[in-house]
Amino acid sequence: VKDRNGVVLSSAPNVDIRQASSLVRATDGSTIVLGGLIQNTVSNTERGIPLLKDMPLLGSFFKGVARIKKRTELVIFITPHLVGGTVADAMRTDRS
Numbered sequence: 001v002k003d004r005n006g007v008v009l010s011s012a013p014n015v016d017i018r019q020a021s022s023l024v025r026a027t028d029g030s031t032i033v034l035g036g037l038i039q040n041t042v043s044n045t046e047r048g049i050p051l052l053k054d055m056p057l058l059g060s061f062f063k064g065v066a067r068i069k070k071r072t073e074l075v076i077f078i079t080p081h082l083v084g085g086t087v088a089d090a091m092r093t094d095r096s
Helices: 087-095
Strands: 032-048 063-078
Touching: none
Parallel strands: none
Antiparallel strands: 032 063
16 A cells, blocks of 8 residues: 555565365364475575666675575464264265
8 A cells, every 4th residue: 555655555465375285184172283394595685886886896895795595484283173063973074
């Protein structure tokens, strides 16, 4: 969202989508842990004084390069709870 001067007041949240698929059996109330979705990101950022950083030979004195390594790991905790019925009913539904 921008104001009338074009200044950003708020922006949409950053959303990453990652998927995991697994088949497990669990009892009511027990927690299942899905993990191992690891993402490594490396980015290089160049900063400096405009025009001066682009000069041949002397440009390196007016700029800096930053290398950023980022590692994220997604761990999902799921705790199923049976709603109504019995465990036997749930097992019959699961098999059909």
